Amino acid sequence: MTTSDQLRTSRKGRVEDKVAIITGAASGLGRADALRLGEEGARLILTDIDSDAGAEVAKACGGEFVAQDVGDEASWTQLIDSTMASHGRLDILVNNAGIAPIANIEATTTDVWRDVMRVHVDSTFFGCRAALPAMTRGGGGSIINMSSVAGLVGISPYFAYSAAKGAIRAMTKSIAAHCRAEKNGVRCNSVHPGSISTPMVHNALKTLGGFDMMDQPDPEASRIALGIGEPLDVANMVLFLSSAESKHVNGAELVIDNGDTVDQVKR
Numbered sequence: 300m301t302t303s304d305q306l307r308t309s310r311k312g313r314v315e316d317k318v319a320i321i322t323g324a325a326s327g328l329g330r331a332d333a334l335r336l337g338e339e340g341a342r343l344i345l346t347d348i349d350s351d352a353g354a355e356v357a358k359a360c361g362g363e364f365v366a367q368d369v370g371d372e373a374s375w376t377q378l379i380d381s382t383m384a385s386h387g388r389l390d391i392l393v394n395n396a397g398i399a400p401i402a403n404i405e406a407t408t409t410d411v412w413r414d415v416m417r418v419h420v421d422s423t424f425f426g427c428r429a430a431l432p433a434m435t436r437g438g439g440g441s442i443i444n445m446s447s448v449a450g451l452v453g454i455s456p457y458f459a460y461s462a463a464k465g466a467i468r469a470m471t472k473s474i475a476a477h478c479r480a481e482k483n484g485v486r487c488n489s490v491h492p493g494s495i496s497t498p499m500v501h502n503a504l505k506t507l508g509g510f511d512m513m514d515q516p517d518p519e520a521s522r523i524a525l526g527i528g529e530p531l532d533v534a535n536m537v538l539f540l541s542s543a544e545s546k547h548v549n550g551a552e553l554v555i556d557n558g559d560t561v562d563q564v565k566r
């Protein structure tokens with residue numbers, strides 16, 4: 300029986316017993332990824348700087364919560380070591396934690412620039428570098444780096460953020476090529492959501508457009524009317540990339556924006 304046949308006939312979860320680390324799991328997309336992977340049988344280690352909300356998500360999906368600032372290099376060694384000590388393997392890493400300060404090139408201070416680079420670029424580098432030996436020891440794994448459409452096109456109010464997301468896109472491809480050459484069984488892909496309904500986007504709508512999504516009589520109807528995606532749209536992609544269904548997908552950039560970045564017609 301081929302691997303594909305086994306996948307079709309398996310009644311187990313799509314990521315049954317796989318050990319997954321998800322960063323920034325206390326809110327928004329990370330939370331949705333945790334719940335979705337949990338539903339499909341993953342053993343979850345969730346991290347965030349927001350310990351209260353992170354612990355709640357961990358409780359909801361039967362995972363464990365670890366307080367972590369992803370920009371702290373030492374935290375990665377500790378996290379991977381403790382994961383290997385408790386679970387003996389690491390199959391999935393979702394580098395998801397992020398911040399999105401609103402500032403164009405002229406308004407971006409050096410402090411904001413460094414902060415954004417630390418939380419997005421340093422963390423993705425530290426996380427991938429720390430995870431690779433652990434995944435290699437287990438025969439392979441899947442690294443999923445959360446980029447954005449901001450890493451593909453020009454979004455002026457998000458200067459530092461766009462630069463960081465572009466770096467994540469390029470890092471992902473370099474890592475994918477390295478893993479292919481090493482034949483270590485690790486795949487590395489980037490995910491590029493457009494606007495998805497999370498606190499990060501609600502904050503942007505309020506700051507840039509004076510529109511408070513959560514104050515609307517029917518936030519779900521407003522989301523659909525504005526063409527904004529829901530966290531599950533991203534979580535389903537993360538699940539696919541985490542599972543063996545994507546075993547031939549490496550170095551890809553998966554865009555989740557309902558065609559927003561390819562549509563040249565002004566609407």
Ligand SMILES: NC(=O)c1ccc[n+]([C@@H]2O[C@H](COP(=O)([O-])OP(=O)(O)OC[C@H]3O[C@@H](n4cnc5c(N)ncnc54)[C@H](O)[C@@H]3O)[C@@H](O)[C@H]2O)c1
Pocket residue numbers: 322323324325326327328329346347348349367368369370395396397398399418445446447448491492493494495496497498499500
């Ligand atoms: N929501 C969108 O439309 C959208 C689109 C494209 C990309 N993204 C990316 O998806 C990821 C998740 O965004 P979201 O929309 O869920 O935002 P969110 O603000 O709802 O969640 C971000 C989480 O990251 C955590 N975090 C922030 N700094 C951290 C740090 N230093 N260490 C650990 N955790 C930290 C926060 O506490 C929070 O729980 C981000 O990387 C974001 O850039 C989001």
